[in-house]
Amino acid sequence: MFASYLRTLKWNTATSADRHLLQSPFRAGIRLDAYQLLPLRKALRLPRVNLLIADDVGLGKTIEAGLIVRELLLRRRIDMIAVAAPPSMTQQWQDELEAKFGLSFTIIDRERLAELRRLRGFGVNPWSTGSRFIISHRLLTDETYTAGLRDILGSFRPRSLLILDEAHNSAPASGAKYAIDSQFTQAIRDIAPRFEHRLFLTATPHNGHSNSFSALLEILDPQRFTRGVPVRPRDLEPIMVRRLKADLRAIDSRAFPERRVEPVVLDGLPDSSPELVLSRMLMAYADVRDSRLAGLPPGQRTRATLVFIHLQQRLLSSVAAFARTLEVHRRSLAAALDAAEKDLLDRPKPDDLSPPDLDDLLPGADDDATLENMLDREEDDETDAITRLGAREATRTALADELEHVDRMLAVAKPAATRPDARVDWIMEWVRTHMLADDGTTWTRRRLILFTEYEDTRRWLQKRLLEALAETDRADARVETFTGATGADRREAVKAAFTADPDKAPVRILLCTDAAREGINLQSHCHDLIHVDLPWNPSRLEQRNGRIDRKLQPSPVVTCRYFVYAQRAEDVVLRTLVEKTERIRTQLGSVGQVVESRISDRLTRAGIRQGDAAALGRAIDAEEDDAGLATSRDEMDDERDARISRLKADLDDLRRVLEDSRRKVGIDPGELRRVVETALGRSGVSLDAARADTLKDGVETFRLDPALPLFANDPGWTTIFDDLRPRKRGHREPVAVWRQREPARAVAFEPPIAETGADAADVVQIHLEHRFVRRLLSRFLSQGFQARLNRVCALIGPGAQPRLVMVGRLAVYGPGAARLHEEFIPVTALIRERDWGRTPLKALGQTGEATTMDQLEDALRAGRPVPESVADRVRAMAPGDSRALKATLNERAASRLDTVTAQLETLGAREADSLKALLVDQRARIARTAKDADQLELWPAEERRQRERDRRHWAERLTALDREIAEEPARVRDAHAPRAHRVEAVGLVYLWPATG
DSSP: OHHHHHHHHHHTOOOSSOTTOOOGGGGSOSOOOGGGGHHHHHHHHOSSOEEEEOOOTTSOHHHHHHHHHHHHHHTTOOSEEEEEEOGGGHHHHHHHHHHHHOOOOEEESHHHHHHHHHHHOTTOOGGGSOSEEEEETGGGGOHHHHHHHHHHHTTOEEEEEEEETTGGGGSOBOOSSSOBOOHHHHHHHHHGGGEEEEEEEOSOOOOSOHHHHHHHHHHHOTTTOOTTSOOOHHHHTTTEEOOOHHHHHHHOTTSSOEEEEEEEEEOOOOTTOHHHHHHHHHHHHHHHHHHHHTTSOHHHHHHHHHHHHHHHHHHHHOHHHHHHHHHHHHHHHHHHHHTTTSOOTTSOOGGGOOOOOHHHHSTTOOOHHHHHHHHHHHHHHHHHHHHHHHTTTOOHHHHHHHHHHHHHHHHHHHHHTTSOOHHHHHHHHHHHHHTBOTTSSSBOSOOEEEEOSSHHHHHHHHHHHHHHTTTSTTGGGTEEEESTTSOHHHHHHHHHHHHSOTTTOOOOEEEEOGGGSSSOOOOTTOOEEEESSOOSSHHHHHHHHTTTSSTTOOSSEEEEEEEEETTOTHHHHHHHHHHHHHHHHHHHSSOOHHHHHHHHHHHHHHOOOGGGHHHHHHHHHHOOOHHHHHHHHHHHTOOHHHHHHHHHHHHHHHHHHHHHHHHHHOOOHHHHHHHHHHHHHHTTOOTGGGEEEEOGGGOEEEOOOTTSHHHHTOHHHHHHHHHTSSSOOOTTSOHHHHHHHSOOOEEESSOOBOTTSSBOTTEEEOOTTSHHHHHHHHHHHHSTTOTTOOSEEEEEESSSSOEEEEEEEEEEEOGGGOEEEEEEEEEEEEOOTTTBTTBOOOBOOGGGOHHHHHHHHHHHHHOOBOOHHHHHHHHHHHHHHHHHHHHHHHHHHHHHHHHHHHHHHHHHHHHHHHHHHHHHHHHHHHHHHHHSOOOOTTSOHHHHHHHHHHHHHHHHHHHHHHHHHHHHHHHHHHHTOOOEEEEEEEEEEEEEETTO
8 A cells, every 4th residue: 555655656746857758658548659759859848839740641640749738737837728620620639638648628619608608607708617628720710719718818828838730721821922811820820829839730731832831830939930931941850740651661661551542443334324424414514504604704704614513523423412413503594594684793602602510510419410401501502602603694595505404414313313323333242242241141340431522422322332231230230421411429429339349339331421531530440441432632532541541550451442434534534633642642741732732723623524634634643843842842851861861860769768768757557557456445446356358468457337336426436437438428318328328448557459459449548647547546645644544664575684765755846836846765774673763773875775775666566564563663663763864865855956956947048048049040030031122013912912911020020029039038047947845755664574
């Protein structure tokens, strides 16, 4: 029991004096790779943690961010955190930080705001109700939410941290000459400077435009970067981390799975196949419309062409999607024909139309039908709007001719919309071969993801699959969906089922729309993905593939397939798009924004025309944007050889630092288990009796019963066990029903890995910061020496002479009582029987303590009590012995205080000097750039205005830099200055020889 108490105290210490010591990796429930420590290592070297993590998709940026957050909290460098993420990823951020790091975050959304207003009144500030929050990108542009955040932050809030996921979204949009601030850019630019620390995450940091990249970096770190001022690689080195999966595989082929992207070529189809017939008919329809649009001004002609692109994208997705959209198009066309003279200028422009973000519109909604209807209405409204825009200036004769062509296409499309096509036939053959046993009805463990772009295609595909699978075992439970129309609660249930062990969850096929392309990890038991259709945006294609090609994928190979109709001209272009996307990925990691926008522009400018398809494919294949690539590589020093060379050097250094940190602060899982076992045993719960399965590498699991008196009689344990359940409770799901459906999972003290190599889905790794562990260990900290726990312990130890160890603790505090350093200080002494009690004990020298400390560890592990006669003597002698050694403890603590104070002051001075040099250099660079004259006459008006705003910003920045040079270095230096300290003896341990 005393050993558990002592270890708990030791594990509760942390230091800010040593910037090379890594503490958070040993307080997390993760499977850690050395490369993931580089962001943490860099963060600890920065006076302000302004860090850009630009790792490839699937490398674990969330884990890297969590390690930094936990470390900064341990060091008391932060006390307020806000995470801004895309709406589809807020829930995953909350789950990951809670499960892996024991960090509870509140999601700020419409539902949370409404709840707080009901409980605390309409004027409540949601940001004043805690210190850790998650908010979606979209709500950061809403004054309803940002006003309260600004109130909490003020102009600058020390010890605050902003984490911005998918940070490239905040970079200004690229223009022909100059990048222009978007609404989201302006929102982040207003909020970010109010935080002391900033952590930006993105797989695509550079879009090929220097001024856009420098603007993003200025939002991250205005002390190093200024928008419009070119970026130098040496400026990036301290604040950016960038590794690619391909680079890690080049060093270790086992680091990540091999990705195979394979075309499924469909050939030899009858010319009468609906997908081929409709392709030809749509091309003919485009020709008819083109002849009418030829006389329009270029801008109007481009807008009118949107109708064809809209229809073509849906036809390439499925005949079902095409048929429904074509019917909406026909209704709008007929209305335009009936009212050709009506002014259509008041119709919404296509620029104003974007798919709704249902996560923001209806957070927590569970009614999939309602969400699906909303999505359908939005798509119908978009089709109606662009149809009416395209009909402007058209004559009745032209509209009647187009309507006739539409009717002919509908005659082919409507009957075919309910039948399978060649893709469905191929998928079903693959399923029978790879996912069904020889009897044709029993399912194997293999799983499959099918991606589509549109809800209509998903519904059609789901019906066709269920029809074809009707005779298989539990057919109705084998196919699940994850789409924009899937309610929040349903999403969590689907994710839990698809990532669960296939022997325990029946789902085998997951139908996804692009709503699942980001923020969802599906790799645990799936390594096969099929693109039923292909998005025209390369990054969306890469994000889809990233659902299974990511860290902790147990399969050595992941296969991503896509369909190619050999007899359809459009597919030449789409195949080239996929191949180009893969080439870019191997060069730049996740699809580089440098060429992505240019490829998308080529496709969406006029669609894919039959006579131009081959030329368009060649143009996409040749698309390089050499200037943009050169800019990004120069500014980020991103040549492959340079990246790999840096990565090798980093890995060697990180492994050394990790092992050094493990020796100093490492928390052994076996020791943690013994402490938890002791804490449970004190309350009458046997951990051994809860033993469950043994996993790979001998990892033991334990299944604790929440009905045991210790847990059932204390409401505080209820929510802890709820955290162990496989999924969160639905918003309208009765608590009792949910708990019955979702029993608490087993726990393990090491990473629970199944025999397949995947994480064991029904086991939770508990770690030092897990709520379950913290609740148990808090008893040692809060109850101190009550309830049969004393400051004095006597154990049988090795050796022939009795020894005494006084364990002391030194704590050093800085401004605001922030803990800067904490450490244990041992004082040891030999006990001579003839003098014990007659003369005070004398402490051994520090050089002679190593043997005693080794003996102490051995004795604490063994836990053998001394005879009662010895215990009686110890009780009598302990007060005097404590007084005798306390003076030595104070002397050693004073010496350590001097050393630690010097370390902290040196660290503060170094960081203050570094910051001052940085600010002075930044001032000089801005001044030089501001002197350069711009030739703005030929620039587009909006870009010219943006450049002029930036010039005004430079002037403001120069004024601000004078103030920062005078004030900020002193503030940094002061933050490291010790203000108070405390020395205390936390325990005495007598080591008594077994011989007497």
